[in-house]
Amino acid sequence: MVFLKMFRRFYIETFGCQMNVHDSEKMAGVLSGEGYRPTDDPKEADIIIYNTCSIREKAEQKFFSELGRIKPLKRKRPHLKIAVAGCIAQQKGKAVFARAPHVDLVFGPQNIHLLGGLLRNDRGRAVANEDNPFIAESDLPVLRKPGGRAWVSIMYGCNNYCSYCIVPFTRGRERSRPSGSVAQEIAGLAVQGFKEVTLLGQNVNSYRSDLDFPGLLRAINAIDGIERVRFVTSHPRDLSEDLISAMSGLEKVCEHLHLPLQSGSDKVLKQMNRGYSLDEYRRKVDALRERVSGLSLTTDIITGFPGETDRDHRSTIEALEEIRYDGIFAFKYSPRPGTSAALIADPVHDTSKTERIEEILALQDAITLGINRGLENTVQEILVEGPSETDASMATGRTRTNKVVNFPAVSVRPGDTVQVRITSARKHSLIGRLCEGLHT
Secondary structure (H helix, E strand, C coil): CHHHHCCEEEEEEECCCHHHHHHHHHHHHHHHHCCEEECCCHHHCCEEEEEECCCCHHHHHHHHHHHHHCHHHHHHCCCCEEEEEEHHHHHHCCHHHHHCCCCCEEECHHHHHHHHHHHHHCCCCEEECCCCCCCCHHHCCCCCCCCCEEEEECEECCCCCCCCCCHHHHHCCCEECCHHHHHHHHHHHHHCCCCEEEEECCCHHHCECCCEHHHHHHHHHCCCCCCEEEEECCCHHHCCHHHHHHHHHCCCECCEEECCCECCCHHHHHHCCCCCCHHHHHHHHHHHHHHCCCCEEEEEEEECCCCCCHHHHHHHHHHHHHHCCCEEEEEECCCCCCCHHHHCCCCCCHHHHHHHHHHHHHHHHHHHHHHHHCCCCCEEEEEEEEECCCCCCEEEEECCCCCEEEEECCCCCCCCEEEEEEEEECCCCEEEEEEEEEEC
């Protein structure tokens, strides 16, 4: 029986953010413990898991389209199990079965630890999406892809209740891991050869355990073998002077911060329940740039929030022009069931949303390209991630400021730290050449 299980395969498709990617690594760890092995081909799989995101309507639509496309494979292979995980599973539960009868298992992000039991019971359809106390997330096995970078959850859930966001309803209230548990996991990653860790949480700034977040950064900075520390996501309201001091004073904390603005309009920010004004946000950015040399700043922008006027949109454009981010993630607003923003009866027409987001992206592309061109002929420290996805003769990696750099792959491996001279800039990446003799 064990011999047969060794040859069972699993395939996981992930939708959404880095937290979902890390959740998929946990699912892979659980499945590996059950005797399954990963495959990149769903046609070879004995179980297919869709790890879903419901933060935006487009991601939800994409998932259901994928779920429909897999239905013929289920007909051909009736013993194939199809599972839906993540936020859609948490939000919709048994309703997934009504929409997609070929699904076998549904479980939310707080129930990953139940996956093995659901498979072993083999009683047909099963659903597990109930809220659970903070018991199992940090103890789950994790199957990470080899390389120099790893993601580590330091907290779960969110207490902010931004009016457009479904996360507090799908992932629950904030729960922070003990700092010793986080440090132990990261020390283990260093022993395995990982050099960079990204700390994950819906709002890492509000991490509270035996240490606060700046204290946690100081503890991780002392771990031998780790060279880089990143974190996402930071809420502007909770960005403290102590955190800015930690970023400026800790050598391993990278000079990159993702700080979601969402809108340049104070009126819209208030309706979003963000808890800060544009001026308050701007002052924190000024403090960061004054203290953290070479800071790379990225953000999120939502356009077309209910009631957003042309003047509100113009305020966002002006904020982008003034702050000059290294990059942005921009989205058209889509109402999420259960959020307070979904009840606002003043929708923006989709044509206006499209026009506004196109203007935002065109402006940001020009800003990003200009910033990247300023890096031409500089030498950057790169952590190698592996071969380029588009050109096997090129290696790819990231600077400390989280910029993607591609360069000829000459005797480098994932996890290597190299020095690369930047030869040309593109909108979303840099091209360079390896500096001889500067390779660790």
